[in-house]
Amino acid sequence: MDFGFTAGDTVIVTGAGSGIGRATALAGAALGLRVAAWDIDGAAAAATAAAVGPAAVAATVDVDDDDQVGRALAALDRPARYLVNNAGPPSGVPRPFDEGVRLGVGSVRRVTDAWLAGAALPGRALVNVASVAGTTIGTSPDWYPAAKAAIAGYTRHLAAYRSAEVRANAVAPGMIDTPRLAGFAASPVGQRALERIPLGRLGAPEDIAHVILFLLSPLAAYVNGAVLVVDGGWTITQ
Numbered sequence: 572m573d574f575g576f577t578a579g580d581t582v583i584v585t586g587a588g589s590g591i592g593r594a595t596a597l598a599g600a601a602l603g604l605r606v607a608a609w610d611i612d613g614a615a616a617a618a619t620a621a622a623v624g625p626a627a628v629a630a631t632v633d634v635d636d637d638d639q640v641g642r643a644l645a646a647l648d649r650p651a652r653y654l655v656n657n658a659g660p661p662s663g664v665p666r667p668f669d670e671g672v673r674l675g676v677g678s679v680r681r682v683t684d685a686w687l688a689g690a691a692l693p694g695r696a697l698v699n700v701a702s703v704a705g706t707t708i709g710t711s712p713d714w715y716p717a718a719k720a721a722i723a724g725y726t727r728h729l730a731a732y733r734s735a736e737v738r739a740n741a742v743a744p745g746m747i748d749t750p751r752l753a754g755f756a757a758s759p760v761g762q763r764a765l766e767r768i769p770l771g772r773l774g775a776p777e778d779i780a781h782v783i784l785f786l787l788s789p790l791a792a793y794v795n796g797a798v799l800v801v802d803g804g805w806t807i808t809q
Contacts, residue, residue, distance in 0.1 A: 572781075574788035578603035581651040582787065585634050585682060586658030588615025590749030591700060593622075594776035595655055595783050600626045602784060607651060609634070609643055611658070634658045634678040640685050650690035653787045654697040656682055656722075661751055662704075662715040675718025676725060683729070687736050696791075698783045699726050699741040701798060706743045707806040719743075723798045730796030738795050740786040745802025748773040769804035 582599050586592035588610035596606045596619050606627040610616035613631030620629035630643040644651075660666065660674040679699055687695075704710040705719025722741060729739035746764060765771065782801050785791055800806060 572602060574602055574784055575790050576602050576604055576788055579605055580653065581605045581607055581647065581649055582653035582655060583607040583609060583647075583651045583682075583686065584655045584657060585609045585632065586611075586700075587619045587629075588612045590751065591744065591747065591776045591779045591783075592655070592657040593619045594780035595657065596620075596623055596627065598777065598780045598784055600624070602788075604653070605649075607643070607647060609658070634682050635674055637681060637685070640682055644685055644689060650692055651686065652692045652695055654683065654686050654695075655783055655787070656697065656699045659700070659718070662710070662712060663751065665712070666714065668712075668714045668717070671712065671714025672718045672721065675714065676721040679722055680725060683737075687733070691736065694738075694789070695736065696738040696787045697729070697740075698786045699723075699739070700779075700783075701726070701741045701743045703743050703745045703800060703802050703806050706798065706800060707809065708745075726798060727796050734795060738792070740791070740794055740796065741798045742779055742782055742786070743798055743800045743802070744774060744779050745800070745805045746773050747779060748775055764805075767805060767808045768802070769808060772803065774801065774803055 582604045584596045587596045587608035600623040608616045608619045608629045609632040616629040620627035632643045656679045701722040702719040704716040726741040
């Protein structure tokens with residue numbers, strides 16, 4: 572693949588220790604990008620960076636912490652032209668509504684603002700990872716679809732009001748075969764859900780990673796403010 576990236580440009584991937592984030596880091600490096608792999612689990616971030624090779628650096632970053640985000644940005648040896656806001660709280664962990672929304676969308680805004688405050692590179696682009704839970708599908712707990720819908724709205728805000736600084740888009744994945752969905756496909760609920768997906772399978776992390784990288788890339792230079800559903804057709808059957 573050739574998405575038109577300039578070799579050596581840096582992409583920050585939050586939540587790069589597993590799932591969609593890890594797949595995005597690996598695929599981005601294969602396209603010539605230098606990867607800053609951030610994760611709250613430092614060992615997982617380091618494992619991703621090791622899998623990428625010399626074109627990656629790892630950092631332990633809690634995206635809900637201003638100081639950690641600032642230190643990780645300052646530690647980069649060059650400004651990052653691209654950002655993937657993938658990190659977010661897992662829906663399976665009980666938490667109050669206000670906390671879930673703050674963690675889910677507030678952290679995306681925190682990282683974005685800190686990144687945009689740095690060197691104003693031409694052609695900066697970001698992709699936020701939303702969800703079909705924030706576009707069409709109602710899910711539980713209550714804070715999760717609310718936060719994902721807010722991420723989509725925040726993406727549109729960036730595209731409309733900060734386009735001089737960054738080109739902003741989002742992906743809204745459906746059911747993706749990541750560690751957070753381990754065992755789901757084999758469960759009765761999972762089997763019923765799979766029956767409603769026209770493509771007949773869960774998505775792979777790479778299915779989302781390639782769309783993220785396209786949206787970041789110069790090939791998508793006129794795509795701004797899109798929230799692209801990537802779900803195998805699941806939501807059109809609901």
